[in-house]
Amino acid sequence: MDIKSSGIIISIILMLIGPVKADEKIQVVASFSILTDLIQEIGGDRVSVDTLVGPEQDAHVFNPAPKDAVRIAQSKLVFLNGLGFEGWMERLVKSAASKTKLIIVTSGIKPHSRKYKNGYEDLDPHAWQDVRNIRIYAANITEALIAIDPAGKITYENNFYRYDANLTSLDAFIRSSIIAIPSERRKIVTTHDAFGYFEQAYGVSMIAPQGVSTESEASAKDVATIIRQVKSEHIPAIFIENISDPRLAEQIAKESGAKIGGKLYSDALSNENGPAGTYITMMETNIRELTKAMMP
Amino acid sequence: MNTLMLFYEMSISPFAEFAFMRRALVGAMALSLGAGPIGVFLMLRRMSLVGDAMAHAILPGAALGYLIAGLSLGFMTAGGLVAGFVVALLAGLVTRLTVLKEDAALASFYLISLAGGVVLVSLRGSNVDLLHVLFGSVLALDDPTLLLLASSATVSLVTLAILFRPLVLECVDPLFLRTVSQSSGVTHLGFLALVVLNLVAGFHALGTLLSVGLMMLPAFAARFWTSTLEGMLAMATLIGFISSYLGIIASYHAGTPTGPTIILCAGVIYLISILIGGRNGLLLRFIPRKHLAA
Amino acid sequence: MRPIRSASIHLHDLTLGYDRHPAVHHLNGTFAAGSLTAVVGPNGAGKSTLLKSIIGTLEPLGGSLSLSLPSARVAYLPQSADLERDFPISVEDLVAMGLWRTIGIFGSTTRAVRAKVTDALGKVGLAGFETRLVGTLSGGQMQRVLYARLMVQDADVILIDEPFAAIDTKTVLDLMNLVKHWHQEGRTIIAVLHDMALASDFFPDCLMLAREPVAWGVAADVLTESNLAKARSMIEAYDPSADFCERAA
Numbered sequence: 001m002d003i004k005s006s007g008i009i010i011s012i013i014l015m016l017i018g019p020v021k022a023d024e025k026i027q028v029v030a031s032f033s034i035l036t037d038l039i040q041e042i043g044g045d046r047v048s049v050d051t052l053v054g055p056e057q058d059a060h061v062f063n064p065a066p067k068d069a070v071r072i073a074q075s076k077l078v079f080l081n082g083l084g085f086e087g088w089m090e091r092l093v094k095s096a097a098s099k100t101k102l103i104i105v106t107s108g109i110k111p112h113s114r115k116y117k118n119g120y121e122d123l124d125p126h127a128w129q130d131v132r133n134i135r136i137y138a139a140n141i142t143e144a145l146i147a148i149d150p151a152g153k154i155t156y157e158n159n160f161y162r163y164d165a166n167l168t169s170l171d172a173f174i175r176s177s178i179i180a181i182p183s184e185r186r187k188i189v190t191t192h193d194a195f196g197y198f199e200q201a202y203g204v205s206m207i208a209p210q211g212v213s214t215e216s217e218a219s220a221k222d223v224a225t226i227i228r229q230v231k232s233e234h235i236p237a238i239f240i241e242n243i244s245d246p247r248l249a250e251q252i253a254k255e256s257g258a259k260i261g262g263k264l265y266s267d268a269l270s271n272e273n274g275p276a277g278t279y280i281t282m283m284e285t286n287i288r289e290l291t292k293a294m295m296p
Numbered sequence: 297m298n299t300l301m302l303f304y305e306m307s308i309s310p311f312a313e314f315a316f317m318r319r320a321l322v323g324a325m326a327l328s329l330g331a332g333p334i335g336v337f338l339m340l341r342r343m344s345l346v347g348d349a350m351a352h353a354i355l356p357g358a359a360l361g362y363l364i365a366g367l368s369l370g371f372m373t374a375g376g377l378v379a380g381f382v383v384a385l386l387a388g389l390v391t392r393l394t395v396l397k398e399d400a401a402l403a404s405f406y407l408i409s410l411a412g413g414v415v416l417v418s419l420r421g422s423n424v425d426l427l428h429v430l431f432g433s434v435l436a437l438d439d440p441t442l443l444l445l446a447s448s449a450t451v452s453l454v455t456l457a458i459l460f461r462p463l464v465l466e467c468v469d470p471l472f473l474r475t476v477s478q479s480s481g482v483t484h485l486g487f488l489a490l491v492v493l494n495l496v497a498g499f500h501a502l503g504t505l506l507s508v509g510l511m512m513l514p515a516f517a518a519r520f521w522t523s524t525l526e527g528m529l530a531m532a533t534l535i536g537f538i539s540s541y542l543g544i545i546a547s548y549h550a551g552t553p554t555g556p557t558i559i560l561c562a563g564v565i566y567l568i569s570i571l572i573g574g575r576n577g578l579l580l581r582f583i584p585r586k587h588l589a590a
Numbered sequence: 591m592r593p594i595r596s597a598s599i600h601l602h603d604l605t606l607g608y609d610r611h612p613a614v615h616h617l618n619g620t621f622a623a624g625s626l627t628a629v630v631g632p633n634g635a636g637k638s639t640l641l642k643s644i645i646g647t648l649e650p651l652g653g654s655l656s657l658s659l660p661s662a663r664v665a666y667l668p669q670s671a672d673l674e675r676d677f678p679i680s681v682e683d684l685v686a687m688g689l690w691r692t693i694g695i696f697g698s699t700t701r702a703v704r705a706k707v708t709d710a711l712g713k714v715g716l717a718g719f720e721t722r723l724v725g726t727l728s729g730g731q732m733q734r735v736l737y738a739r740l741m742v743q744d745a746d747v748i749l750i751d752e753p754f755a756a757i758d759t760k761t762v763l764d765l766m767n768l769v770k771h772w773h774q775e776g777r778t779i780i781a782v783l784h785d786m787a788l789a790s791d792f793f794p795d796c797l798m799l800a801r802e803p804v805a806w807g808v809a810a811d812v813l814t815e816s817n818l819a820k821a822r823s824m825i826e827a828y829d830p831s832a833d834f835c836e837r838a839a
Contacts, residue, residue, distance in 0.1 A: 221549065468724075
């Protein structure tokens with residue numbers, strides 16, 4: 001029996017078991033940890049969220065299992081980022097029951113495109129790196145929750161306003177932090193390709209290292225290239241956490257005069273106890289690391 | 297004039313421009329100073345595979361050091377040295393006191409050491425890829441590491457100078473050595489200790505497995521250029537220097553990983569030496585040469 | 591030159607062997623100080639084993655062995671198969687090894703040392719061979735180099751093991767004259783020989799072994815037909831089902 005049939009059969013059984021009672025929590029599924037956080041902020045106690053790609057996990061290598069289809073079938077809503085982030089979602093959605101509603105939280109956002117070395121172009125899904133977009137995410141989530149649970153309208157709206165205010169402060173905080181940095185220093189070298197929206201929103205240049213291999217063995221050419229690049233463009237900091245040998249990163253920093261940056265969170269939250277357990281703390285941590293690195 | 301400029305561009309200016317290139321060269325050459333002569337002795341004593349065996353014996357010790365204190369030069373070095381010395385000592389004891397020969401004794405303990413290391417690391421719950429983590433980089437030599445390499449070279453050369461006579465005797469006529477001196481056991485252990493020291497120093501620069509290459513390949517190549525012991529010692533060191541330089545500069549221009557490129561250069565020199573080496577080179581056999589009158 | 595100190599070697603119920611099987615057992619007797627003894631016997635008689643125990647590289651299974659002068663210098667010339675001939679060492683350096691004690695660990699070959707080496711090489715008929723690599727020598731030349739080394743060792747007790755295998759007659763005579771010369775200097779010399787004729791021609795004393803002592807004493811008395819017959823009847827193989835040896839000394 002394939003996923004599709006088993007999903008359908010299970011969801012039929014569940015439908016027959018009974019609808020959700022009024023004082024039970026609303027079951028929803030979020031595709032990854034950042035969405036989970038947002039949903040919990042808005043939904044509070046009224047909502048119970050299942051996450052497919054949890055904290056510290058990588059959405060790009062996520063492989064959906066039949067149990068994920070079950071969770072979707074048992075839920076009222078599935079929240080997706082969209083913009084191509086959940087490449088595996090289509091398969092999953094087709095195999096799950098059609099009763100569950102799909103919410104794309106990025107609807108209404110102005111997406112950027114990203115170009116690849118071979119000329120290929122597609123949409124950049126990491127819209128959450130611009131805090132203003134998250135306000136739209138939150139609004140979409142609120143709308144969806146109200147639609148499925150009108151009884152909680154007041155709660156959801158209050159939560160939304162409160163959270164939206166926090167987001168506005170966050171955005172302002174990021175901007176003020178960056179203004180404090182001299183404009184010629186607002187650039188870093190990073191292998192992350194997830195900060196396109198951040199770059200455009202807040203004016204920090206995210207420069208990809210030319211040709212560096214982040215695999216286990218760097219070549220002298222690669223190292224020389226980075227050093228030259230950093231020196232000639234006066235880049236103040238390098239965030240290359242993928243270089244497996246931290247001693248090598250140190251050498252590069254010493255010789256190029258750049259600082260080595262700490263860890264940046266791009267695609268997922270950290271664990272609860274970590275420095276990026278919620279969306280807001282994640283952005284705060286990132287801006288803190290960036291500021292530390294870029295400040296003279 | 298232009299070819300001179302081009303030559304300078306290709307071979308000198310990268311070192312002038314980048315500190316990490318200079319450090320890499322200095323480090324690799326320091327390593328060659330100690331490793332070359334030791335490789336010659338290993339080769340002549342038919343212990344060419346011992347280097348590789350000892351490299352495996354050292355790994356668990358260094359891994360243990362890493363588990364305790366992370367990428368600490370001190371702890372990883374200490375761990376590697378202890379593991380290597382213990383294996384060398386035990387192998388030496390077994391060879392002297394039991395019926396097993398050198399090769400079996402050494403193999404037995406390095407296997408045990410390696411297995412023990414793997415189990416230990418897995419017990420701690422770390423999924424650290426031993427080889428990956430301990431794979432040093434010749435491009436990342438900080439001051440303490442350079443100091444370690446230089447010290448290792450110095451200690452090796454001084455010890456070899458001191459132990460030279462008994463070492464040679466132990467290679468040529470071990471029975472004679474045993475009958476005239478008590479130092480035979482000490483000499484053997486001292487020599488193995490030097491092997492361990494150079495390998496431990498080497499793995500900071502090249503990784504354990506590659507540092508064995510820099511120890512042995514120049515020695516093998518030297519065999520084809522000279523027939524005296526002193527000549528081989530000098531030649532091996534020189535070839536080590538040349539391989540280091542060529543490897544680094546080639547890696548710079550071709551974008552290949554530097555450590556393996558150095559070893560490949562040594563390998564190419566070795567292959568060329570086999571063919572056209574001044575002594576015992578293969579192609580010499582095809583060149584008709586007059587013999588001497590007496 | 592250092593004066594020769596005479597040393598005798600006393601064997602008391604000496605049993606030597608491997609894995610508890612005796613190569614030779616219940617040896618009793620003394621090699622007198624300054625004596626020149628040939629040790630003869632069939633293959634596997636335990637002759638080399640005896641020398642190895644005197645030089646100290648083999649522990650006895652039973653009994654004991656002692657030198658009258660424990661600090662006496664003992665030199666040993668093994669069967670040449672033990673040498674690593676491929677090693678790139680010159681004749682001069684190999685002979686100089688014999689002066690180990692005088693050179694010491696830190697020493698280098700001084701002019702005095704080199705002079706001694708050259709002198710020794712001359713005495714064995716290898717003048718001019720100093721810079722030759724040992725791997726280029728013939729069997730006879732190698733043997734003579736080892737003799738030269740033995741010479742510079744200037745030992746009180748000299749043990750020689752089958753030194754004349756594959757050597758031409760002239761060399762054998764030359765080397766035997768050397769041995770005689772050493773004997774005249776007062777050194778105690780024990781030589782394992784295959785050639786009984788050589789033994790009877792040159793050696794005043796003789797010990798015949800056949801895994802146990804057959805005869806020991808003046809060469810003429812030892813090298814008799816009846817003794818030879820007894821020796822020939824020795825069983826060379828170890829008996830895997832042998833009981834413990836009950837013989838007394």
